[in-house]
Amino acid sequence: MNFEPKILGILCKWCSYAGADLCGTSRKKYPPNIRIVRVMCSGRVEPTFILKAFEKGADGVLICGCHPGDCHYAEGNYKTVRRFPLLKKMLSQLGIEDERVRLEWVSASEGERFASIVSEMTEQIRRLGPFSRNNGGGNG
Amino acid sequence: MSEPRIGVYVCHCGSNIAGIVDVEEVTKFAQGLEGVIVARDYKFMCSDPGQEIIKKDIQELGLNRIVVASCSPTLHEATFRRVCQEAGINPYLFEMANIREHCSWVTEDKEKATEKAKALVSAAVRRVIYQEPLETREVPVNPNTLVVGGGIAGVQAALKIADSGHKVYLVERSPSIGGHMAQLDKTFPTLDCSACILTPKMSLVGSHPYIELMTYSEVEEVSGYVGSFKVKIRKKARYVDEDKCTGCGICQTKCPFKVDSEFEVGMGKRKAIYTPFPQAVPNIPVIDREHCAYFLKGTCRACEKFCEVKAIDFEQVDKVVEIEVGAIIVATGFNLFDPTPIYQYGYKRLDNVITSLEFERLVNSAGPTGGNIVLKDGSTPRSIAIIHCVGSRDKNYHEYCSNVCCMYSLKFSHLIKEKTDAKIYQLYIDMRCFGKGYEEFYDRLSEEGVYFIRGKVSEVTDQITSEEGKLTILAEDTLLDSVIKLPVDMVILSCGLEPQLDADKVTRLFNISRSADGFFLERHPKLDPVATMNDGIFVAGCCQGPKDIPHAVAQASAAAAEALAMISRGKVEIEAATAVVNEELCSGCRICNALCPYNAIDFDEEKKVSRINEAVCKGCGVCVAACPSSAITGKHFTTKQIVAEIEGVLV
Numbered sequence: 001m002n003f004e005p006k007i008l009g010i011l012c013k014w015c016s017y018a019g020a021d022l023c024g025t026s027r028k029k030y031p032p033n034i035r036i037v038r039v040m041c042s043g044r045v046e047p048t049f050i051l052k053a054f055e056k057g058a059d060g061v062l063i064c065g066c067h068p069g070d071c072h073y074a075e076g077n078y079k080t081v082r083r084f085p086l087l088k089k090m091l092s093q094l095g096i097e098d099e100r101v102r103l104e105w106v107s108a109s110e111g112e113r114f115a116s117i118v119s120e121m122t123e124q125i126r127r128l129g130p131f132s133r134n135n136g137g138g139n140g
Numbered sequence: 141m142s143e144p145r146i147g148v149y150v151c152h153c154g155s156n157i158a159g160i161v162d163v164e165e166v167t168k169f170a171q172g173l174e175g176v177i178v179a180r181d182y183k184f185m186c187s188d189p190g191q192e193i194i195k196k197d198i199q200e201l202g203l204n205r206i207v208v209a210s211c212s213p214t215l216h217e218a219t220f221r222r223v224c225q226e227a228g229i230n231p232y233l234f235e236m237a238n239i240r241e242h243c244s245w246v247t248e249d250k251e252k253a254t255e256k257a258k259a260l261v262s263a264a265v266r267r268v269i270y271q272e273p274l275e276t277r278e279v280p281v282n283p284n285t286l287v288v289g290g291g292i293a294g295v296q297a298a299l300k301i302a303d304s305g306h307k308v309y310l311v312e313r314s315p316s317i318g319g320h321m322a323q324l325d326k327t328f329p330t331l332d333c334s335a336c337i338l339t340p341k342m343s344l345v346g347s348h349p350y351i352e353l354m355t356y357s358e359v360e361e362v363s364g365y366v367g368s369f370k371v372k373i374r375k376k377a378r379y380v381d382e383d384k385c386t387g388c389g390i391c392q393t394k395c396p397f398k399v400d401s402e403f404e405v406g407m408g409k410r411k412a413i414y415t416p417f418p419q420a421v422p423n424i425p426v427i428d429r430e431h432c433a434y435f436l437k438g439t440c441r442a443c444e445k446f447c448e449v450k451a452i453d454f455e456q457v458d459k460v461v462e463i464e465v466g467a468i469i470v471a472t473g474f475n476l477f478d479p480t481p482i483y484q485y486g487y488k489r490l491d492n493v494i495t496s497l498e499f500e501r502l503v504n505s506a507g508p509t510g511g512n513i514v515l516k517d518g519s520t521p522r523s524i525a526i527i528h529c530v531g532s533r534d535k536n537y538h539e540y541c542s543n544v545c546c547m548y549s550l551k552f553s554h555l556i557k558e559k560t561d562a563k564i565y566q567l568y569i570d571m572r573c574f575g576k577g578y579e580e581f582y583d584r585l586s587e588e589g590v591y592f593i594r595g596k597v598s599e600v601t602d603q604i605t606s607e608e609g610k611l612t613i614l615a616e617d618t619l620l621d622s623v624i625k626l627p628v629d630m631v632i633l634s635c636g637l638e639p640q641l642d643a644d645k646v647t648r649l650f651n652i653s654r655s656a657d658g659f660f661l662e663r664h665p666k667l668d669p670v671a672t673m674n675d676g677i678f679v680a681g682c683c684q685g686p687k688d689i690p691h692a693v694a695q696a697s698a699a700a701a702e703a704l705a706m707i708s709r710g711k712v713e714i715e716a717a718t719a720v721v722n723e724e725l726c727s728g729c730r731i732c733n734a735l736c737p738y739n740a741i742d743f744d745e746e747k748k749v750s751r752i753n754e755a756v757c758k759g760c761g762v763c764v765a766a767c768p769s770s771a772i773t774g775k776h777f778t779t780k781q782i783v784a785e786i787e788g789v790l791v
Contacts, residue, residue, distance in 0.1 A: 008790065020241065021238075021242070022656075023246060027246070028246065035260065035790065039761065039777060043761065044765050072760075073737050074651075074738075076760045076762045079765075079766070107653060109656045109661060
């Protein structure tokens with residue numbers, strides 16, 4: 001069976017979304033498995049978004065923000081850095097494998113980096129197989 | 141909320157989208173989505189006829205929400221928001237699906253690209269249902285402008301703005317304005333003397349009633365937003381009282397200590413108290429603490445003794461001044477590539493291997509040799525090789541072309557011909573003479589008897605003895621398809637231009653981005669070349685990319701025009717997407733208070749609730765995500781909207 005993972009990308013508007021745009025402008029190809037949603041800052045990401053994604057059929061979630069120190073809002077991504085381990089902890093309690101959720105820094109000039117992150121993550125999730133909404137967390 | 145009546149418009153973007161994505165299928169798919177009244181596809185949605193289609197549908201079909209599936213919102217969100225507004229819909233009831241940059245341009249498989257485009261359209265449609273009308277806010281524009289960097293770009297921008305009668309603060313970190321252009325001898329292709337065209341502009345800056353010049357100063361902190369930035373500037377201690385100093389120069393004559401001059405790129409000396417060059421603006425020296433005998437050993441004070449107006453002040457300390465401006469122009473220039481790491485070219489290892497900037501000083505009549513082109517032993521070179529693309533067009537260093545090296549190398553040939561009988565070899569990869577009068581200059585030089593050799597130099601060595609020259613160039617002549625050995629007396633390395641070494645720090649300071657080559661990133665490479673992603677902050681000159689003087693000047697004028705447009709309008713629209721607290725839900729825990737990077741959240745002690753100052757809020761949403769009672773709404777990025785988009789994108 002050919003498994004095509006669905007990956008949700010949540011990208012901050014200033015660096016990472018612009019980085020993904022640059023990737024397009026430079027015509028760098030990456031797997032179509034990622035679907036991008038734009039937020040103002042990676043610090044806007046709520047755990048609900050990730051849980052909702054898994055509930056609605058995502059096999060992985062990629063959160064991208066500006067590099068530490070480069071945040072458009074001075075320090076929004078530092079909040080992300082602090083929150084991410086808590087999110088991971090919660091996800092592991094729910095039985096969601098660690099590899100399914102990633103936090104990466106992509107600047108507005110790193111189009112190529114974005115493409116390679118997406119390619120790599122798509123392959124990783126492909127190897128991991130589809131996310132089963134019934135494995136853990138009781139009723140799933 | 142009224143019943144959603146959505147119009148979806150799928151753009152072909154010529155073949156940019158339609159070449160990969162089946163736009164008709166996406167349109168058909170959109171037609172079937174909940175709330176969609178009409179879905180159409182069109183060649184170019186952003187064109188006038190494209191915009192008309194939307195406007196007509198809004199009026200005739202009573203649409204109240206619009207989705208355009210086309211390029212990145214960074215490019216055309218503003219365009220389509222305006223279309224909505226003109227047709228009577230609040231611009232925030234518009235949503236864009238990025239099916240070009242995020243889909244057709246990055247996907248090879250047509251079927252998969254079409255599927256992805258459908259998902260992105262479905263996300264935008266679901267999201268737009270929950271979008272709410274918002275009022276754009278207008279803020280006043282402070283009519284003062286800050287220009288950072290006093291090279292030709294900064295000087296030009298400052299003069300253009302100041303000439304219109306608006307105040308400009310020009311900040312330069314070295315003791316004088318002038319930048320790299322002040323170091324150059326002649327300028328291509330006209331061969332007019334650099335100083336002759338630059339120094340009048342410099343003195344205009346120095347005496348302009350609307351320019352406050354701050355040299356030997358650096359920007360330390362930038363806060364605020366477009367229209368009203370607050371900037372802290374550190375004025376480094378000069379140890380010379382600027383008000384008293386007359387610029388007579390006696391202190392520089394009497395100072396007993398000589399050190400390498402930065403301006404002369406190590407080819408000449410300066411004193412410990414110095415102005416970088418005689419035409420410096422302002423003509424007020426600084427004391428270099430690190431080399432001043434008084435600061436090092438506690439004695440000397442020769443300058444103080446001889447200064448008639450008592451301008452020397454060893455007690456001076458750095459001062460931090462705070463200014464308010466509406467717009468900022470960043471013109472921080474470039475750094476010349478240091479060829480030392482290219483070991484095989486022998487720079488700093490072999491005598492008479494010099495950089496292009498060193499040659500500029502050598503050939504300059506105001507330079508250390510009075511303009512005589514001489515070897516280290518004082519003799520005149522009989523042959524000179526100019527190696528192009530040093531550090532440029534080289535995967536080991538910088539992949540980009542530095543734009544100016546071909547032309548200044550040609551200029552060097554002419555200057556050498558003027559002053560010596562030396563044979564000149566140009567070792568180039570490609571000659572790039574792209575500007576007005578440049579190709580003609582190249583032709584002229586070809587006729588002046590310069591040897592052009594197409595090929596990359598592999599090594600410069602002093603290990604092959606020859607009567608003709610002490611250095612030997614080993615290179616490949618790709619036109620003759622042979623390896624050549626070229627004995628020469630002098631080698632000039634035509635070094636590329638690279639970002640300033642602290643460009644990274646500067647991007648953080650002004651919250652702007654850099655492109656992959658390390659230069660500052662403009663908002664759009666063609667249509668918005670001086671704006672940045674940070675509203676109210678513009679870039680000009682070589683800090684944005686290598687360029688020659690005419691282009692730097694043109695870009696600086698463009699940046700000045702951008703700033704003046706803001707000033708003349710007197711107000712700017714700012715993002716309506718701020719955060720608000722629902723006081724009924726707020727428990728008064730104050731978690732958000734400390735999180736806000738802008739201190740926009742105050743606590744109402746009486747009501748025990750937090751309140752957001754919308755004028756200060758920039759809408760990042762950090763507080764929204766943190767509120768344990770979900771009492772904060774991030775307008776235009778509400779949880780409902782984002783979740784709807786997530787659901788839509790995963791269909």
